[in-house]
Amino acid sequence: MFRLWFSAGVVLWLVPGCVGVAARLYTEDDPLVILSGSSLQPAVTNSSSAWLVQFYSSWCGHCIQYSSTWKTLAQDVQDWQRVIRVAVLDCAQEQNFDVCKEFSIKFYPTFKYFRAHAAATDKGTIYRGADRQIQSVRQLMVNILQNHTRLDWPDHCPPLEPYSSVELLPLLGRRSDHFLVIIVEEPDSFVGREVILDLLQFSGVEVRRALTSDLPLLDALKITTFPSVYLLHPNGTHTHLHVEKCLRFFFVSFLRTLPGVQRSSSSSSVAQMGALPDTQSTEPWRDFNRSKVYTADLESALHYLLRVELATHNALEGEELKVFKDFVILVAKLYPVGGSVVKLMETLSDWLLSLPLQRIPYQAILDLVDNKMRISGVFLGAELRWVGCQGSRVGLRGYPCSLWTLFHVLTVQHEATPTALENTGLEGESAPVLQVMRRYIGTFFGCEECGRHFEQAAADGLDAVQDPEQQIQWLWNQHNMVNSRLAGSLSDDPLFPKAPWPSPALCASCHEETNGVHVWNQDNVLRFLRHHYGASNLSPRSRSRSKPKGDRVFDVEPGLDSGPRSVRDQDQTRLNWISCAGQKTNLLTDDTAVQRLRALMNCVCYYERWTRSD
Structure with a gap:
């Protein structure tokens, strides 16, 4: 979700070559591993520990909101890092595009876990649980560890299976050089296993668990409440441990204070494996005319959409292929600027419609987008340059803003050219731009949570849109509603705060007051939107028009020169x-x-x- 005045819940993006500290959701100060495209595979391949990796995008609003939860989780299980490590990888970083495609990351955030001693061909297992709160993910981590076999068990992971009375009762009265803790719990309890892992990096204490179904053990220890902790002292004595609350935190806090229990000297801090450096410079802020819409933003949106977002799909087929065809047709027919971008979209549209195929590899689409066939007049810049969608600091706004802008422009252009979609298959829809937008976001847009919000809004009100005028107004109104919902959130740009738009500075006549309450003058708003997103208000400022040189982008086919023909x-x-x-x-x-x-x-x-x- 997206635009100059508001970056809808999905607002972080990086200007090329400018990765600054301020733009990053995670830093080296966080208790987790920051992976990159070059370090992911070496980190998880044949690792002595398991891995839980969050693949996120720094422009994804849900990822931004969730970052504090993920950091808290990493802090909560920091002492587990010898057996399972928590990591992140930002798929919005250009140097990570390929690895995110290789690991089939289509939506953000995506959680993948990798077993210890994984093969180089192992691309991880996706965690699809809807509950991503700390306790649920922590319990997932326990299950990941416990599901290992003897052959791939993490090197430093203690046994997590329950012990039996046959194994435990002979230890009563036996002297030892350390404390032995027996946690008796219900079969579905995670407390025992979590305490075992919490004390993994501490010497002088060993923790084992048993279940309430082991009646001989309960009788011998006289235990009637659960979970319960039974403590075997080094001198052979044993006692039932009483704490204020039978919770993991209270158990761990007490056991860490026992005499002789101390953190192992072998414990090490989390390394930042392949983390992106903090030393890169940031691009200076460039002021711009906020009353304009910039083709640089529209072209950057198409570049990211076609070369990055779509690249997460190895091939398009079925509904995905239909949605993509509809999007290409829509842009080819309604993009108001003309020139090389329209030529590209028209060529892509003709090509897609002419193919008698039900499945198209993404690489073939990319070859056409990159114009490897050297078709005259076809070009789409392969870089991101934000003007109206630049943020006040590196990492804010960008792609989501530009995608909002693109669809606003298309709604206005659809009203201005009512016959443009004739004979396309889209002309029968009352709100074709919004319906294509709805299908695209639901199918391809990386932020799943954002997509669900948009789908809910569309399901609630899109059927009421019956003409191009209402289409313009619906998208504007929906954008303002999202703006209001996300005002003050972590994705809010301080220089572009999420506020009702257009502002009085842009359109004073759009604002009125009735009985002391602000109201919109709908007629003036519509006139403003038609002008603001109309073709006459598009500015080409700051978009690089230089075409790539040599064979960096183009792979010229022999004999396909564009010179005069006999x-x-x-x-x-x-x-x-x-x-x-x-x-x-x-x-x-x-x-x-x-x-x-x-x-x-x-x-x-x-x-x-x-x-x-x-």
């Missing part, structure tokens, strides 16, 4: 197109889907040159 060459181009189109059926039998689609992209290229030569 009649013979034009005829050959036509023949190539006809021949290529006629071979589509054969191409479908190729073993490699990406190669097949690259060949089909040649068809698009031949067709484009054929029509241009005419």
Whole structure:
């Protein structure tokens, strides 16, 4: 969710090459491991401990809100780090794009756990539980450890299975060089295992657990309340431990104060494996005209959407493919600026609609977006440059803001060009821009929590939108409602506080007062929105138009130069197109889907040159 005046609950993003301390949700001062694209695989492969990794995006509003919970969890289980480590990896960092794609991270936050001694091919297991509160995740960590086998048991993890009376009763009265603690608990209790792990890094004490179903043990120890702690002293005596409350914290606090119990000297602090450095500079703030909408933001939105967000899907098929086609068609028909971006979206749209395929690899889409076929006039910058969507400091706003802006622009353009969507399959919908937006966010937008909020709003009121005018107003009103809900949250930019928009400075006539209460002048708001997001108010400021040099982006096919063509060459181009189109059926039998689609992209290229030569 997204725009200049409000960055909807999902507002952190990084300007390229500018990773500052202020932008980061997690730092080296937090009791967790900050992983990067280069350190993730080495960290989890054949590790002596298990790992629980949160893959997040620093622009995801839910990730921002959840960061304090994750830090608290990491602090709570800090003494477990020798057997299971808590980590984070920011998928919004450009250097992490590839690894997040490799590990199939589609939504944020995604939680994956890796067993100890995992193979290099192990991409982890996703935790899909809806409850992500500290206690639930902590119990998940216990289960992760306990589900290991003898072959892959974490090197330093003590036994977590319950002991029996046969094993424990002979220890009564026996002298030892340390305290032995027996925690008797219900079968579904986690207290015993959590205390075992809490004392993992302490010497002078050993903790074992037993269950209430072991009646001989209960009779011998005279235990009637649970959980209970029975303490065996080094001198052979044993007592029932009484604490103020039978809770994990009280048990651990008491046991750590026993004589001779101390933190092991081998305990080490959490290392920041491959963490991104804090020394990089931040991009200076650049003021801008807030009454304008910038094409730089719109193009950056499309760049991130096509090259990063979509890249989390190895292939598109079924509903995903349909949603993507609808989005491409919508932008191709309604993007108001024209030029190379529209040419790209039109080419992409024609290509998608012409393919008789039910499944398309993402790599084939990327090849076309990067124009590896060297189609004349097709270009989309491969960098992020925010102008109206820049934040007051590095890491705020960015992509979510720009995506809001893009859909606002499309709603206004749809009203201005009512016939643009004819014969596209979208013309039958009363609110096609909003419906495509709804489907896109629900299918591809990385912040799952944000997507659920938007879907709820759409389910509650989108059916009432019956014409392009109402479409403009609905999105504006919904944006303001989200703005109000998130005002003052961690994702709020202090220079762009979430407040009702447009402000009086932008549109004084939009604001009125009735009986001392602020009200919107809906007619003036609509006029303002039509102007603000209209084609005449778009500014190209600060968008780099330089095309990549050499083969950094373009992989030029032999013979596909764009110079003048002779009649013979034009005829050959036509023949190539006809021949290529006629071979589509054969191409479908190729073993490699990406190669097949690259060949089909040649068809698009031949067709484009054929029509241009005419």
